[in-house]
Amino acid sequence: MSEAAIDVRGLRKRFGGLQVVEGLDLTVAEGEICGFLGANGSGKTTTIRMLCGLLKPDGGEGHCLGHDILREPHAIRRQVGYMTQRFSLYEDLTVAENLDFVARVYEMPNRREAVRRILDRMELGPRRDQLAGQLSGGWKQRLALAACVLHEPKLLLLDEPTAGVDAKARREFWDLIHDMAVEGLTTLVSTHYMDEAERCKRIVYLARGRIVVQGAAATVVAQSGLTAFEGSGDDVDRVAVALRHSPGVEAAAVFGRALRVASLDREALKRAIETRGGALVWREVEPRLDDVFIHMLSVQGKGG
Amino acid sequence: MSNAFSFPRLIALLRKESIQILRDKLTLRIIILVPMIQLFLFGYAINSDPKHLPAGLLSIEDSKYTRTIAAALTNSGYYEIRVLRSETEAEEGLARGELMFVIETPPDFDRAVDRGERPSVLIDADATDPSAIGNAVAALDRVVADLDRDLPPIRQIAPPAPPFQFVLHARYNPEQLTVLNVVPGLICIVLLFSTLFVTTMAITKERERGTMENLLAMPVRPIEVMIAKIAPYVIIGYIQVSLILVAASLFFGLPIRGSVPLLLGALGFFIAGNLALGVTFSTISANQMQAVQLAQFTLMPSFILSGFMFPFRGMPVWAQWLGNLFPITHAMRIVRALLLKGVGWSEIAPEIWPMALFAVVVIAFATLAYRETLD
Numbered sequence: 001m002s003e004a005a006i007d008v009r010g011l012r013k014r015f016g017g018l019q020v021v022e023g024l025d026l027t028v029a030e031g032e033i034c035g036f037l038g039a040n041g042s043g044k045t046t047t048i049r050m051l052c053g054l055l056k057p058d059g060g061e062g063h064c065l066g067h068d069i070l071r072e073p074h075a076i077r078r079q080v081g082y083m084t085q086r087f088s089l090y091e092d093l094t095v096a097e098n099l100d101f102v103a104r105v106y107e108m109p110n111r112r113e114a115v116r117r118i119l120d121r122m123e124l125g126p127r128r129d130q131l132a133g134q135l136s137g138g139w140k141q142r143l144a145l146a147a148c149v150l151h152e153p154k155l156l157l158l159d160e161p162t163a164g165v166d167a168k169a170r171r172e173f174w175d176l177i178h179d180m181a182v183e184g185l186t187t188l189v190s191t192h193y194m195d196e197a198e199r200c201k202r203i204v205y206l207a208r209g210r211i212v213v214q215g216a217a218a219t220v221v222a223q224s225g226l227t228a229f230e231g232s233g234d235d236v237d238r239v240a241v242a243l244r245h246s247p248g249v250e251a252a253a254v255f256g257r258a259l260r261v262a263s264l265d266r267e268a269l270k271r272a273i274e275t276r277g278g279a280l281v282w283r284e285v286e287p288r289l290d291d292v293f294i295h296m297l298s299v300q301g302k303g304g
Numbered sequence: 305m306s307n308a309f310s311f312p313r314l315i316a317l318l319r320k321e322s323i324q325i326l327r328d329k330l331t332l333r334i335i336i337l338v339p340m341i342q343l344f345l346f347g348y349a350i351n352s353d354p355k356h357l358p359a360g361l362l363s364i365e366d367s368k369y370t371r372t373i374a375a376a377l378t379n380s381g382y383y384e385i386r387v388l389r390s391e392t393e394a395e396e397g398l399a400r401g402e403l404m405f406v407i408e409t410p411p412d413f414d415r416a417v418d419r420g421e422r423p424s425v426l427i428d429a430d431a432t433d434p435s436a437i438g439n440a441v442a443a444l445d446r447v448v449a450d451l452d453r454d455l456p457p458i459r460q461i462a463p464p465a466p467p468f469q470f471v472l473h474a475r476y477n478p479e480q481l482t483v484l485n486v487v488p489g490l491i492c493i494v495l496l497f498s499t500l501f502v503t504t505m506a507i508t509k510e511r512e513r514g515t516m517e518n519l520l521a522m523p524v525r526p527i528e529v530m531i532a533k534i535a536p537y538v539i540i541g542y543i544q545v546s547l548i549l550v551a552a553s554l555f556f557g558l559p560i561r562g563s564v565p566l567l568l569g570a571l572g573f574f575i576a577g578n579l580a581l582g583v584t585f586s587t588i589s590a591n592q593m594q595a596v597q598l599a600q601f602t603l604m605p606s607f608i609l610s611g612f613m614f615p616f617r618g619m620p621v622w623a624q625w626l627g628n629l630f631p632i633t634h635a636m637r638i639v640r641a642l643l644l645k646g647v648g649w650s651e652i653a654p655e656i657w658p659m660a661l662f663a664v665v666v667i668a669f670a671t672l673a674y675r676e677t678l679d
Contacts, residue, residue, distance in 0.1 A: 049678060052521055053521075053677070054517065054520055054521055054677055054678050055677055055678055055679055056677055056679055073676075073677075074523060077521060077522065077523050078523050080521075082518075082521040084514070084517045084518055084521075086514045086517075087514070088514045088515050088516075088517050088518035089515065089518060090320065090324065090515055091513070092323075092324050092327050092328065093320065093323055093324065093327075097320075097323060100319075101316055101319065101320045102522070104312060104313070104315065104316030104319070105313050105316045105317070105522045105523065105524055106522070106523065107310065107312050107313065147518075
């Protein structure tokens with residue numbers, strides 16, 4: 001129990017007539033990087049906001065860093081670093097002024113030193129006197145990360161931290177998160193990127209405010225029961241259109257000259273390939289995490 | 305837990321607010337310059353003792369006494385006389401607003417006067433704005449006395465001496481200058497504008513820019529946020545007060561007979577109350593537009609019920625009671641009393657506590673209304 005950084009049960013939240021989070025149980029072990037996945041509107045942001053005390057749950061109970069989420073939101077706030085989906089630092093303050101503000105608000109005893117260290121670590125030093133509003137997306141996101149780890153939190157809650165950021169910046173961002181995990185920081189990070197999900201120790205997939213699957217990426221793939229085939233050839237686009245609407249095929253996606261199809265129903269998938277597979281060269285492949293998620297998204301889309 | 309008020313956190317918030325205010329140079333310039341411009345504009349524009357009002361003279365025949373009346377009216381300074389040829393011209397002039405008065409002497413006026421028949425001179429006045437013609441009408445009495453000198457000796461009967469006479473001392477403003485009444489009121493109105501509206505964006509700006517979520521996720525307390533949003537503008541408010549006072553005394557000859565520190569101290573409550581009200585509107589509004597609209601609703605009663613535009617004592621008791629709720633009513637009395645009457649602390653103390661109470665209640669309300677979650 002004391003090992004878990006997040007341990008909540010039956011979390012519920014309703015906005016107007018919409019049940020956004022419905023009976024969510026979540027446990028994240030200390031030092032773990034947990035990926036939070038799911039379609040837009042599946043309740044990821046709402047859950048993260050409830051965990052850091054920004055929203056009051058309608059129901060449920062549990063602890064975050066050993067503090068009761070309903071009764072001690074202030075204690076939780078002091079030890080959590082929350083990075084909002086939208087850049088929420090002050091654009092009319094410089095990089096250094098923003099960080100100094102955060103350090104002062106958390107009443108850090110060694111403020112100057114802490115700001116200097118984080119500027120170095122995030123390589124923000126050369127930009128310290130630049131207004132935050134003038135930074136590019138990648139640097140803004142770095143500054144936001146710097147601001148939320150500055151007060152040395154025990155738990156990081158990152159809400160789509162890499163949305164709209166280029167591949168190199170995303171890679172570097174994740175390297176930083178892994179470095180901090182080594183130092184014992186627990187991280188719950190929501191994302192839409194599969195490569196990022198694969199870098200998490202554990203992933204939790206949310207749909208309609210409930211957890212659908214969770215576990216290590218490999219486990220999630222294995223448990224999905226999906227069969228995947230890959231066909232290659234020149235005619236992939238046309239075949240993809242034909243297959244996408246065939247019964248039994250849940251996903252058909254083109255990657256260059258290859259077409260990946262996946263289904264829960266192995267026989268139906270084979271039949272579909274035989275009848276509409278065209279002149280492609282087909283072989284069975286291991287399903288990947290993105291096959292699983294596209295499958296889950298499409299199941300959701302069909303109202304399943 | 306360190307949930308209670310924290311001074312270092314307040315300093316952090318104050319620093320942040322100050323940097324943001326100083327960095328927004330345009331807004332800063334506007335909030336310092338606009339009050340000055342308004343003071344000059346309105347200080348010179350407002351006059352509750354209008355002179356040289358257009359008046360038409362309608363007389364059937366050439367008459368000696370009519371000429372005397374016309375000359376006397378012109379000399380009073382309140383009338384600008386022009387001779388009319390017909391009733392129609394008079395009616396049209398009044399209807400169009402080209403004439404404020406029509407003075408009509410009856411036929412055979414001179415002879416009737418000489419015979420002592422006490423003929424009537426009809427004055428049609430445009431009374432749509434009674435206060436505009438009030439002083440001009442009051443000047444008529446003196447005109448009768450002027451006419452007396454032109455009468456034939458037999459008619460110049462000395463009026464019986466009244467048993468006593470009134471002697472009026474127009475205290476604090478012996479020349480009864482409008483400017484001495486208007487400018488102190490204007491100081492309060494201008495301050496109200498510049499302090500009420502700057503803080504309407506205080507909380508809504510955080511919300512609209514998305515910075516609120518981050519601020520809420522940090523361990524700051526509502527009262528710390530409130531104080532940090534208000535305090536820097538108190539300093540700006542004092543800069544405005546100082547500039548306005550200097551300008552008022554240099555350009556409008558406004559005397560400062562009371563103690564300046566006392567005036568500044570008392571106005572501090574006024575400024576704080578307005579800023580707090582702005583923050584409150586900002587707290588309960590979804591966006592800045594709403595907050596500004598709420599603030600605008602308080603402007604009209606501030607103008608009308610405070611005694612700025614109309615005499616406070618002329619209002620019914622319930623309206624006076626309502627007017628007394630507004631800090632500006634008390635601020636206006638304090639400014640007038642300290643500048644013109646030169647009173648001291650004990651005279652203005654009864655005006656200070658309602659403003660202080662207002663500020664405290666409003667800040668308390670804003671603090672309670674400030675939600676610490678995004679719900």
